Amino acid sequence: MPFAVIPVLDLRGGQVVRAVAGKRAAYRPLGPGDSVLVETAEPLAVARAFRGLFPFGVLYVADLDAIEGRGDQLAVIRALASALPDVELWVDAGIADAAALEALLAVPRTVAVLGSESQRDAGLVRAVRDEPRVVLSLDWRGEKPQGPAELFHDPALWPARVIVMTLARVGTGGGPDVARLRDVLARAGGREVYAAGGVRDPADLGALRDLGCAGALVATALHRGVIGRGDLERLVAP
Template structure:
């Protein structure tokens, strides 16, 4: 069975509820798992369902060119049973990427939407900590075409991020995942967007998907503690 990785979307220091890539409309999360929208509190609430060893962090402020949520990310990195943090912070600079790769608990996510060209990927693709996110919006792929069309540039882990599916409860983008999986060879492919329930998790696993980034179905109870224990990863 594939790994389930909870998502924390950060904006103005708080976890927000993502909805189909419409970032201007994101508001602080309301969840039965904990009180408030503090990042560490939300992560702790998610861990009441399952002892997740990894979290995916979308630093929306950094992605959109504002001051990064560094303090919230630093606090997440010092939680008990220190999680591995996959962090998309709009990195498009070699010095920042190298510094992030040097942090033991951080795995930088190179989002295609933030890249000007393929130079960072060419330079760092061999680093085991690097993750590539292929970002798809309503208007299609966002980023340099070389990142999508040259799978030989891809690192070992590749996220297929379908923003229109995020928070939509419409199911994963199975067609696109099959397409990327066919190109990826032995690389790990991670699904992001639209995961609703255990049936979706099992369907993704049957496609050979390594992991799924999940938020809504954890907070609304469609994936329960019992199901997560049975899924076991």
């Protein structure tokens, strides 16, 4: 199975923001000097810039407004889905109940990312773990898991795809959280495990592939041009 590199768009107030260390209050819109791919923070332009670099089949979208309980970017997500008919959107919109999940999945070609940090208990994940359009994100801040402990300790609750999200490493270039990924992989059975946070360069992506990860979420290294088209063509080869 090919290794998947999944570009990330963090949305706030209708713009793509630059994520650093999971400190969301400090996130600012992409601006001059932040990206070699695009000169605007407009979401569709950023998505198309990623696609201009490489024909990514999946983009990851974090709706920070929804995650923080300050409205949502569902209209932007709908516009992205409409404009990019050959792209699947993995969306973390702070979903914590069935109604919010249904609203997101009504948008074509979306996959709902259920962030552990947004869950009040394990009930929703338990109820939808067999839904093919659901991914679980196991979120950590430092060494502290975010969300119900049951989600971290009981792999029977995990859907077919699981993200290991180390928020403190997001946008820092600090390197992937290999020890935590190795632990989750050891307990994942046949599930696909995706790394999120800290990817610096093509060598990190290669190491994650060799570790057994199904893919990795990346933003900063793509915007900086550290990971280029040639690297992607080599890494995603079967």
